[in-house]
Amino acid sequence: MDDKNVKFKEERIRILIISALLIISCLLIYYFEVILRTSILVAHFFYFPSILACLWWKKKGLIIPLFLALILIIFNIVPEDQFFTLETLNNFMRAISLFIVGVVVSFLSEHISKREIEFSEIMEDLKRSNEDLQQFAYVASHDLQEPLRAIVSFSQLLEDRYHNKIDNDGKEFIQFITEGARKMNTLIKDLLSYSRITTHAKPSKLNNIEKILKNALYNLQEAIKESGAVITYDKLPIIKVDKTQFTQLFQNLLSNAIKFRREEPPKIHIGVRKRNDELLFSIKDNGIGIDSKFFDKLFNIFYRLHTKEEYPGTGIGLPICKKIVQRYGGKIWVESEIGKGSTFYFTVITEMIKD
Numbered sequence: 001m002d003d004k005n006v007k008f009k010e011e012r013i014r015i016l017i018i019s020a021l022l023i024i025s026c027l028l029i030y031y032f033e034v035i036l037r038t039s040i041l042v043a044h045f046f047y048f049p050s051i052l053a054c055l056w057w058k059k060k061g062l063i064i065p066l067f068l069a070l071i072l073i074i075f076n077i078v079p080e081d082q083f084f085t086l087e088t089l090n091n092f093m094r095a096i097s098l099f100i101v102g103v104v105v106s107f108l109s110e111h112i113s114k115r116e117i118e119f120s121e122i123m124e125d126l127k128r129s130n131e132d133l134q135q136f137a138y139v140a141s142h143d144l145q146e147p148l149r150a151i152v153s154f155s156q157l158l159e160d161r162y163h164n165k166i167d168n169d170g171k172e173f174i175q176f177i178t179e180g181a182r183k184m185n186t187l188i189k190d191l192l193s194y195s196r197i198t199t200h201a202k203p204s205k206l207n208n209i210e211k212i213l214k215n216a217l218y219n220l221q222e223a224i225k226e227s228g229a230v231i232t233y234d235k236l237p238i239i240k241v242d243k244t245q246f247t248q249l250f251q252n253l254l255s256n257a258i259k260f261r262r263e264e265p266p267k268i269h270i271g272v273r274k275r276n277d278e279l280l281f282s283i284k285d286n287g288i289g290i291d292s293k294f295f296d297k298l299f300n301i302f303y304r305l306h307t308k309e310e311y312p313g314t315g316i317g318l319p320i321c322k323k324i325v326q327r328y329g330g331k332i333w334v335e336s337e338i339g340k341g342s343t344f345y346f347t348v349i350t351e352m353i354k355d
Contacts (some may be wrong), residue, residue, distance in 0.1 A: 014056050018064065021049035025068070046071075046098055054106035058113070065102030069095035148188065151181040190316040193248070194301070197323045202242050204328075209236035212243055213270065216250035223258050228265035234272050237279065239348055245324045250283075252317040253344050257285035259311055260342075277349065278330070284343040290336040298334060321346070 025046050046068040053061035073095050155178045159171065166174070213233060217224065224231065231254070250270075257268045264286070271282040290298070290305065297303050301319040325332045325346045336342035
């Protein structure tokens, strides 16, 4: 009911605007034709209401330029002793051009409206498909964990109970089953985390990014201690974000900086600066670096630059980072050179910054 009232009010406003323009146009044509005895500028006054009418009402709006074209011809004052003059021809051509403009505007407006409706339907279908896909990923990931846990549990039980009765090949097979199930469980957990970014997102609140970073560092304390990583950071702002998701964002990026290191201990710096209307964060390391030909592929889900034997992982960490950053209207990218480390950048719009 509210939508109908809004549309009705909008239609009334449009009618009032067109009516006002028509009255003004008629007064102007009377002034020029009758008082000033010239029709040079008369046709120009009719274009605005004609274009607006055809733009708003499509084919139905053609009644306005048709009406005005007739007025343009009728108001032409022809001397009594002349049946046809150049002025008559001029007014007739102006009337035709006025109506043609109305037809063109009407056609274009109708064409654009159809394309807008089609685009809206496509976007709605895409949104619905995306939501269904995310829900499917969440449900599938959640439901698959239980049978995988059962596979691991029964494999271990089989090994423990029949340890003396199983030969070395059998023990190796059980180990393959267990390791495969654990890897699959890790992959499913990461996929679950990926789907939860939108399906289980929490409302954004003002958070101190330094505290969020410290939470991520606490979660990575074992890896930091083992690698001897030295991590420094600038003074970080207070912005409106989801604390859990931004902790995961920093944790994933820092984990990669520690994992893909050279022989020397990792040196990592987290920087931030204001750039135009956004905040630009950077995480710079002195690791092994990345070939520039892989920059565009890095953030694709399940994409890996290295084998699992070289570096463990599932290839979902960076896609999760990308999805988190996109939720806040930002972008994420990398600049790197082989053997000279990498710098990951991501942006956050300044609307979220606390003054």
